[in-house]
Amino acid sequence: MKSFVERHRGVWSRQIFQSAILGAVLFLGAIVVNYFATRYVTARASAPVTDIILSNVRVYDVDGIIVYGALALALFASIITLYHPKRIPFVLKSVGLFIVIRSIFISLTHLGPFSPGVMIEPTRILNFLGITTTADLFFSGHTGMPFLLALIYWDKKPLRWIFLATSVLFAVSVLLGHLHYSIDVFAAFFITYSIFKLAQFLFPRDWQRSRE
Secondary structure: OOOHHHHHOOOOOHHHHHHHHHHHHHHHHHHHHHHHHHHHHHHOOOOOOOOOOHHHOOOOOOHHHHHHHHHHHHHHHHHHHHHOHHHHHHHHHHHHHHHHHHHHHHHHOOOOOOOOOOOOOOOHHHHHHOOOOOOOOOOOHHHHHHHHHHHHOOOOHHHHHHHHHHHHHHHHHHHHOOOOOHHHHHHHHHHHHHHHHHHHHHOHHHHHHHOO
16 A cells, blocks of 8 residues: 555646645635525524424434534545545535535525424534534535545445445434434435536546546
8 A cells, every 4th residue: 555655746736736726715615605604594594394204203312423423524534535635626626516505505495493403512613614503404414425425435445335324324313313304314415416426527637637
């Protein structure tokens, strides 16, 4: 196996470096967009509605999985991506695109969170990153983000299964905690796949480099 230094040596041409910088700008811009979108929908959340699954399943305490699991996923994905430097531009851009599109989606409909549900105690950093769940419901970012990473690393079988398992774990957890409606979770897989294909279309050179 190549060492970390060997993997980065010779990869960072001017073109790839510029593409990574653009990806970082898109990612950071998406975080800011998500922050304001989350504040907007939280302030305008309406009453909750019934749900075929949530109405028939009692609420479970999944606070730890949702918060610390998301942080662990972010750390693991960052380390893996740094270990595969050719994928950095595409990962940054596709994740940024995911966050922007989800910010638009959550701004369109203002359903309130299902009640009863787990109350997540937000910290300032978690709230800024959009890890806590309030009224930012459709579609589930906890479900969609690891599924997006699974699609990006589909050719790496161990990583594919780790990210897919994480996506399923988060999907079940947000339902058991009544943090998302059923449609938020099930739609996340279809919308995320569309975002992945859109990223391939918008950033073909980055995608091709990531496969080399």
